[in-house]
Amino acid sequence: MIKSMTGFGRGDSQVGDKCFQVELKSVNHRYMDVSIKLPKKFTYLEESIRKVIKSNIQRGRIEAYITYESIGESDINVAVDMPLAKEYLKALLRIEEELSIETDVTTSVIARFPDVIKIEKKEENEDEIWQCLQEALNNALNQLVIMRQEEGDKLQVDLLKRLNKTRDFVAQIKDRSPIIVQEYRQKLIERIKEILDEEFSLDDNRVAAEVALFADKSNITEEIVRLYSHINQFSNTLQEDDAIGRKLDFLLQEMNREANTIGSKANDLIIANLVINIKSEFEKMREQVQNIE
Structure with a gap:
């Protein structure tokens, strides 16, 4: 059975609160050429994606577009350094006392000081991420291969x-x-x-x-x-x-x-x-x- 080099496939997958959508487009090419566009934080998966595509397709230019969405809690943590905030507060009160001036010390004032509030990314389960992405990728590949056939x-x-x-x-x-x-x-x-x-x-x-x-x-x-x-x-x-x-x-x-x-x-x-x-x-x-x- 011969296969065309022209085709399109789309695949979706959800594991937990993680959702991936993969779109694959293939066109004529003398050799095998794979172009992958995905969120920057998942670039470490690019080689794995390339291997899966090449295991299913032997020739053509393949363009892969991958999008990600988290439908649960945010993957960002906002941390407060309470000991540091207390030290800033002590310093402000001391200035008020020694200089005999009135100050308006509020939470927003203390929050503006360096390192009181820190934004940290939650650690992701890489196996879970790859499992979700691979399922979407395989779904898209199945559609693409069927269309090419x-x-x-x-x-x-x-x-x-x-x-x-x-x-x-x-x-x-x-x-x-x-x-x-x-x-x-x-x-x-x-x-x-x-x-x-x-x-x-x-x-x-x-x-x-x-x-x-x-x-x-x-x-x-x-x-x-x-x-x-x-x-x-x-x-x-x-x-x-x-x-x-x-x-x-x-x-x-x-x-x-x-x-x-x-x-x-x-x-x-x-x-x-x-x-x-x-x-x-x-x-x-x-x-x-x-x-x-």
């Missing part, structure tokens, strides 16, 4: 259809090939008679030698055999359960090369038109192959 099924149907059309064109070329030499011999004789006196005696040996030379130069049997072989390889590769995009692209290059050779050697208008049809199908197939994992 569904798109891959459509690509496979289209490629097989075009491959069958190509086989038909090659079969027509194979049937046409032997006729080319016969037509060349007839045209050669007619041309000679047209130029020379019709009563001029033709040298059958010279004509046969000329026709044999033409037949040798225009022989496309090997190219047809190789093209059939590549077509069969392409068809068999479509049934493999692996990343086959680059292999298919290589086979298309070889198929296109054989088609070009057939067109240049055959020296025949009908075959040239059939080659144009074949190359048109190859071009459409190449566009599809660019999107296969």
Whole structure:
């Protein structure tokens, strides 16, 4: 089963008061490229996320967007250093007493002094965090893989259809090939008679030698055999359960090369038109192959 490199998946998960949402988007890429955007405090999990993605996908550019929300208590602690606050208060009262001035000592005044109030982050359970994130990530990956497989099924149907059309064109070329030499011999004789006196005696040996030379130069049997072989390889590769995009692209290059050779050697208008049809199908197939994992 082939897979497309285009897809999207979203996954959510909640463990305790922790909620993660993961969105994955994949597009065409020659190799495997993973881009991850997540809250800064979870950057230590980036490599683990990358490994999970790569274990499910072999090729393409994957963009992962991860958001986090805590629906319970805040993950911030506000701590008060009471001994320090008392010392500040003693100092203020002493100033009031010794300088005989009235002061308005309030809680807000003392709270403004350095280090009286401290903001601290609560320690997180890293295993619990990863468990929650991994579940959301796996849910998103499942959706993404399913979408890529569904798109891959459509690509496979289209490629097989075009491959069958190509086989038909090659079969027509194979049937046409032997006729080319016969037509060349007839045209050669007619041309000679047209130029020379019709009563001029033709040298059958010279004509046969000329026709044999033409037949040798225009022989496309090997190219047809190789093209059939590549077509069969392409068809068999479509049934493999692996990343086959680059292999298919290589086979298309070889198929296109054989088609070009057939067109240049055959020296025949009908075959040239059939080659144009074949190359048109190859071009459409190449566009599809660019999107296969």
